Amino acid sequence: GQQVKQSSPSLTVQEGGILILNCDYENDMFDYFAWYKKYPDNSPTLLISVRSNVDKREDGRFTVFLNKSGKHFSLHITASQPEDTAVYLCAAANQGGSAKLIFGEGTKLTVSS
Amino acid sequence: GALVYQYPRRTICKSGTSMRMECQAVGFQATSVAWYRQSPQKTFELIALSTVNSAIKYEQNFTQEKFPISHPNLSFSSMTVLNAYLEDRGLYLCGARTGGGYEQYFGPGTRLTVL
Structure with a gap:
């Protein structure tokens, strides 16, 4: 089964708004959680990541929250901009598993101006 | 900075033939390389993880004989x-x-079309 799941295939928000992207995982052994951003015909680029020893990490407009007991992590984007329009992929890894990244299905975000 | 190139970017092959794709890391030492496939309407599936000086590990449903x-x-x-x-x-x-x-660090990908 899918080890990492993104429940929303798409999301549309108004420019300037706050949005939350969600990701659920199954493997208790995951200890690294990341969000990647992907434009069409481009490679996924790391947006923000967090290790399992913290439950929050902030980087500018982007914050990732980790809920280990709920096996859930999320990406919060504030002051959304049209340039944020892209596909967002969550991913998780387990150091014991040679840190191979397992991706979610992706959420296509559209920020309308 | 760290960059990853992939070649070719797009390729078409006939059914039953084979296609080789390449991955080049620039600006850092790629001690491990993971290959993924995104099929239509699906997410990126891990095919295999290759670590220098270790055996290549293939995921379920993917084999060395095929990839x-x-x-x-x-x-x-x-x-x-x-x-x-x-x-x-x-x-x-x-x-x-x-x-x-x-x-x-990811490359831009090789898009494979099979006729």
Whole structure:
């Protein structure tokens, strides 16, 4: 089964708004959680990541929250901009598993101006 | 900065033929390279993880006989899709990382179309 799941295939928000992207995982052994951003015909680029020893990490407009007991992590984007329009992929890894990244299905975000 | 190149970007092959794709890491040492496939309407599935000086580990549903991988040095890896059929079409991505870090740098992908 899918080890990492993104429940929303798409999301549309108004420019300037706050949005939350969600990701659920199954493997208790995951200890690294990341969000990647992907434009069409481009490679996924790391947006923000967090290790399992913290439950929050902030980087500018982007914050990732980790809920280990709920096996859930999320990406919060504030002051959304049209340039944020892209596909967002969550991913998780387990150091014991040679840190191979397992991706979610992706959420296509559209920020309308 | 760390960059990953993939070649070719797009390719078309006839059903039953084979296609080789390459991955080049620039600006860092790619101690491990992961190959992924994104089939239509699906997410990126891990095919195999190759770590220098270790055996290549294939995921369930993917085999060395079908997707042989070469990782001869810290900057280059290649993968071949043998006897490609319709279900093999999609975007093949390589992700490279260095040392014990988690962060993977991805190439732009090779899009395979099978006729």
